Amino acid sequence: MNGTGRMGMSTIKEIAEKTKLSVGTVSIVLNGRGDEMRISKKTQQRVLEAAQGLGYLPNISARRLRQSGLRNMPSVVSFWPTDLAPELLGRFFAGAQNPILEQECAFEMTIQPYKRGQVDRIRELCDKGVYHGAIITGVSAEEQRYLESNRFGVPAVLFNRESSVFSCVYADSYEIGRKVAELFCSRGHRKVGVIVPEHLVQAENNLRYRGFVESCARYGLELEDRHIQIAPMSMEGGNSAARRIVEGGGKLPTAIFFPIGVMAIGALPVFHRAAIRIPEDLEIVTYGDHEAEKYSVPSLTTVKLPVEEMAAACIRLVLGLIQDPGSGPKSIVFETPFVFRESCGGFIREL
Secondary structure, X not given: OOOOOOOOHHHHHHHHXXXXXXXXXXXXXHOOOOOOOOOOHHHHHHHHHHHHHOOOOOOOOHXXXXXXXXXXXXXXXXEEEOOOOHHHHHHHHHHHOHHHHOOOOXXXXXXXXXXXXXXXXXXXXXXXXXXXXXXXXXXXXXXHHHHHHOOOOOOEEEEOOOOOOOEEEEEOHHHHHHHHHHHHHXXXXXXEEEEEEHHHHHOOOOHHHHHHHHHXXXXXXXXXXXXXXXXXXXXXXXXXXXXXXHHOOOOOOOEEEEOOHHHHHHHHHHHHHOOOOOOOOOEEEEEEOOHHHHHOOOOOEEEEOOHHHHHHHHHHHHHHHXXXXXXXXXEEEEOOOEEOEOOEXXXXXXX
């Protein structure tokens, strides 16, 4: 049976035989009405796992699909935490549509926001048989452990998180922080700073920030507590954090790392008004490579996260898992090169 499945009664009978359930029960679950008809979660899970094993795509929103003529097109959901940098969303979906534009495949994609602490909602929606596959972005270490311990009924891919349980597409976050510290050391800096979003400091998987702090110690860079400023992940957050550094007294750092680039955009006017010249008095390196970092004055040197390419890889992975649900988890690791611009530079090669 190929991965697109077949929608006839024969497949439902096969699933019923495999699960030792009635054809009626199987049909209800595959049509996403298990909760409504009070069928237990455990039974629904059995049906969905059996359906996957037979390469069968359940009849998602059957009436809508029949009306639109989409037939049995795979439906992929992307779970997106509400506190993740909003500019990432546009870049993610620009990349996600590439497999369609390149005529590799056709699929439907839904964005499903979720709040921190409500990761069980992801499992609940996946277990309802509403989607064929899921891409999960921005989960905390604790949320990831929960999902890995409580598997659900559709193939899933983690975006920018490493996992041995799920397929995943990620970059080495610790290495990003490490190589920024190495760059500052190579540039002759001794006193450095970092302006970091609240969630990155508080999170268990704060590898980008940790990689920078630990590597500063390794390379002999001075990182005073007052030069570690924590703020909301926004331009306003970056602006207020920069003001605290500038107005805090004492000798200022000569290089600052912004693990979220948008915060650096907000900080630039503070340095300008304080007559701090960039890069002559202060060098800046960011992370992410949002478009605004290219056109700011000065333009910002960054560690590039290839969001678009990573999103396309997530799509290809999840569609492959839908077609072949028996295949094991796959990992794809992306490089994060420096993009040297006006705010910090002097190197021809990339570290």
